[in-house]
Amino acid sequence: MGDQDLSDSGSEEQQEEQEEQQPVKENGVYNFSQLSASVQAVVRIRQKYQALKKRRLEIASSQAQSTFSPQRSTSPKIFTFDGPVASPTLLEKEKRKKKKRKTRRVLYPSGRVRKGGPKQERSWAKSCLFFLSIILFLQVYNAIENLDDHVLKYDMEGLEKVLTREVFGQHEARENLLSQLRDYLLTYVHSKPLVLSLHGPTGVGKSHLGRLLAQHFRYMVGERLVLQYYVRHHCPSEEQVHACVQSLSALVSEMVTQAEDEEKIPIFVFDEVEHMPRPLMDKLHELIHASHTNEYLNAIYVLISNLGQDDITKFVLHNSSSTAAESRTRVSRELVPLLQHSMVRHHPVWRDAEILPLMLLEKSHVMQCFMDEMSREGFYPDQAHIERLAGEISYYFTGGKEFSRTGCKQVVAKVNLL
Known part of the structure; x- marks a missing residue:
């Protein structure tokens, strides 16, 4: 009985399903109670597609985690009763780092006012220091400009071109002469006159160099501020020595006074100094070292002589095989002190003079x-x-x-x- 009842109930269920699947006609029009077979197929396809898509996403996420996670070790695992510990992901670690980096907000207790820092008062000392720095800079700049303007009066570049073109074989003496003149002519006020002494054998260009200097400064500062003194011409005999001393003193005094009024520097060129009498040398030494008035301190004296020519000749012949750099070093270390010592023994006028030796050609x-x-x-x-x-x-x-x-x-x- 039981089996028959089950079979009957199963047959009834099948009939009910068939009836549900068959359309029912109401008022001449079919009415579907459920979805048609084609629509059901579309729904099934969509569900399968979503299932495949979900599965692919799971596979991709598992692969991404495997790339960031360290490789599994082949060593056997140790059994523990602790459950699996979940490793933090990279996003969680970055979030933790960002939280640590954030500065905590400072909270002030209620009912209290936040107090500000101490007020910085305006410092007048800083303003004064800044103002004085500007004034000092302007004064230094103005002084530099004045120095350049003072040198431009004498056209040292033109003098250098003339000496380079006219004087042969005396490169070192020419450079030293121009350097001494430039340094002295940078300013008008000095503590002592500049004394340049040119020494060398016969025919090396001493007198020619003196003539070029006198000619250049005559053109730049005027005829009245340049004296070219030839001893044999201005004082030819010993009987005229006393008169020569007085005339030289008056001439130098007049020139330095005029130069003081015009704010220029005079130049005195004395050639053939080896023939100058002793009283005249003493007067020249007195004029160079005169310190009772300021106008005597701003002057240039050029002394030309062949004193020390034997020492220069021996030095050149002894160092003929040395290079130019070695010869220049030996001139400043050996020859110049030797000439200075012998010149001072001849007369003390060379004590403060700058010795410029001219070599053999x-x-x-x-x-x-x-x-x-x-x-x-x-x-x-x-x-x-x-x-x-x-x-x-x-x-x-x-x-x-x-x-x-x-x-x-x-x-x-x-x-x-x-």
């Missing part, structure tokens, strides 16, 4: 003298002719070099014979 320098003189006289400077004329002069032969015994002294006479 080589054959190439003599050839330059011939070329310059022939160009001045209107002759064509033929190289073969110049070499022939330069070969007629006597030389010192040492260290593979030829040094002229008389320098360029005979150049003018030989060119005049052409």
Whole structure:
């Protein structure tokens, strides 16, 4: 009975499902109680698609976690009764770090007012210091501009070009001379006059250099502030020494007074100082070291002589094989102190003088003298002719070099014979 009842109930359920699936006709129109088979198929496909999509997302998230998580060790796990500990993800770690970085908000107790820091009062000392710094800067800048303007009065660049073009073979002496003049002419007020002493053998260009200096400063400061004193010409005999002393004193006094009024520096060039009488040398020393008035302190004295020429000749011949740098160093360390000592023994006027030795001229320098003189006289400077004329002069032969015994002294006479 039981089996029959079950079969009957099953058959009834099947009939009910078939009836539910079949459309019912009401008023001549079919009415579907459930979804059609095609719609059900679409729903099933959509559910499968969502299930596959969810599964793919789970697989991708598991792969991402596996890339950041360390590799599993192959060592056997130790059994513990503790449950699995969940490792924090990267996002949680970053959130924790951000929370730590955040500064805590300062809370003030209720009923109290927040007190501000101490008020900074305005410091007048800082303002005064800043103002004084500006004034000092303007004064220094103005002083520098005035120094440049004072040097421009004498055109030292033009003098350098003239000496480079006219004086041969005396590079070191020329540079020292220009350096001394530039430093002294930077300002008008000085504590002592500048004394430059040119020494060298015959024909090396001492007198020519003195003439170029006098000519340049005559053009720059005027004829009345430049004195070119030749001892044999201005004081030829010993009977006139007393008169020469008085005239020199009056002339120098007049020139320094005029230079003081015009705010310029006079220059005195004394040539052939080795022939100057002792009383005249004493008067010159007195004028150079005169300190009773300020106008005597602002002056330039150039002393030209052949005193010490033997020491210069021996030094050049002994160091002929040395390089230019070594020769320059030995000149400042050995030759200049030797000349200073011998000059002071001759007269104390050289005690505070700047010694500028002029060296012997080589054959190439003599050839330059011939070329310059022939160009001045209107002759064509033929190289073969110049070499022939330069070969007629006597030389010192040492260290593979030829040094002229008389320098360029005979150049003018030989060119005049052409």
